[in-house]
Amino acid sequence: MRGEWNGLQALFLKDCPYAYYIHCFAHRLQLALVAASKEVHDVWLFFSKLSSIVNFVGASAKRCSELKSIREDEIVDMISSRELETGKGANQIHTLQRHGPTRWSSHFTSVSRLIDMFCSTCTILEKLMDNGLNSNIRGEAKGAYKEIKTFEFVFILLLLYKVLGVSDMLCQALQMKSQDILNALNLVSSTKLLLQELQDGWNDFFRSVTSFCRKHDIHMPNMSDHYMEGTRRSCQQKNNITIEHYYHFNIFNAVIDFQLVELDSRFKEETMELLVLSEALNPMNRFKSFKIDSICTLAEKFYSKDFVEDELNALKRQLEHYKLIHLVLTLPVSTATTERAFSTMKLIKTSLRNKMENEFLTNFMVVYIEREIAGAIDPDFIIDKFDLLKNRRIQFN
Known part of the structure; x- marks a missing residue:
């Protein structure tokens, strides 16, 4: 869209030279924060494993249906034992979600879905280990099950749920149709404050990890033991640190530090x-x-x-002379509405409609963009009004 000659930006500037190109702050921020987390090598490996697990479980409609059925039984049992409360819209049955580099909040949703469906996912992997159609499926299920039941995987899973959950609130707020730039700055400041509070809450976070591991029967290492890298050979060990030190400073603190640095650099550099x-x-x-x-x-x-x-x-x-007191010079830091409109073009102007004229496309887009207004219109009223405009001949063959 930023192409100097053929991009959409150039076309806009040709007709409107005073227009400003504004990045989608919410989208760029989300991608930047995820990329910052992946600077920690273990987090990069985690997302690779997470993608493999989600793709394997959701590889067929049959597995997705079975996963939902298992989850439904779990919800019924938890409600009967009063572990869950009932209410309108509560306890919805979902499935695992793939994360994508260009989708808002998809990484956070993928992580949170796996936490909610952790037991169900382990159950279906165990079934595939025993009853898979062939050795490849059984072997892949065993590998996925071993990964998901490790302490390191669970630790990073819960850490990213906390960290991305904090930044996701900011991203969701920036996706509003318009946002005053000063209010956006306050949102950034509050997000940084929450991340700093999280960094100071190592003990509370580790207790939540311990509780999760006990609930799901996951082996926890002795945190006071020496941390062994690579193949655990003595010649490969460079640092004489404990396992707790490694998870506390090399992963927990490192992920949050990268998030804070990225927040500072993005908003200081751009605005x-x-x-x-x-x-x-x-x-x-x-x-x-x-x-x-x-x-x-x-x-x-x-x-x-x-x-x-x-x-x-x-x-x-x-x-x-204070004749001009109220100025409306706000910066729309969120272009979520515009980006969603461009994404909708792919649904409207498909390969079967590639000859659609601009005016016809515009009419379609207006209905989508102003869908809140369009949703309040009664279709029967439009049909009746159109019918009264003119009598039409109807030919029967």
Whole structure:
């Protein structure tokens, strides 16, 4: 979309040279945070194993159906034993979800689904180990079962659920149709604070891991033993550290540190100058931070096509006399609506409709983009109104 000659950005700038190209902050942030987590080698391996397990369990409709059936039985048992509460929309039966590099929150959803369906997934893997159609299926099921029942896999699974869950709240908030840039900065600050609190909560997190391992009969190593790398040969050991030290500092702290660094770099690099200037428009405390020079610089640098020189001078005089108090100069940090609209084009203009004219496509897109309004329209009313427009001949063969 950013192609200099043939991309969509170039087409927009041709007709509207003062338009600004704004990245989808929610999408880019999600991808950046996942990539930051994968900087830890063990996390990269975890996602590889997770993808293999999800793909194997969901390889056929029969396995997905059996997984749902097992999960349904588990929910019934937990409700009868009062481990789960009932209510409208509660205890929905899902299946495992694949994570994708271009889908919002798919990594967090994939992790959370596996946690919810951990017992069901282990059960179906055990069945495939014993009753698989051939040795390949039985062998693959055994390998997946051994991986999912390891302490390292469970530790990283629960860690990513915590970390990605915190950043997912920010990503979901940034997917709103419009967002004031100062409010976005506050969201980033609160996300960083939650991550820092999580980093200080190692003991609470480790207790949750211990509880999960006991519940699902997963062997826990002696955390005071020396951590052995590679094939555990003495010549390969570089650091004399305990297992607890490795999981605490090399994985737990490292993942959170990468997330914090990525948050700082993304928002400082992309928006810091604009944030400083926009602070002058903050209405808090009766526009206490109101600064004429900052507002004029904002208009001159970021809205130069909207203000000619005479208008900039007039703007400054107006601000001096407080004739222009309320300015609507907000940055839509979320382009989720636009990106969803482009994704919908693939559903509307398919290979069978490749000759669809622009006007017809536009009408289709308007109905989708304004679906909240369209959903409130009564189809019978439209049919009746169309029928009253003109009498039509009906030919019978």
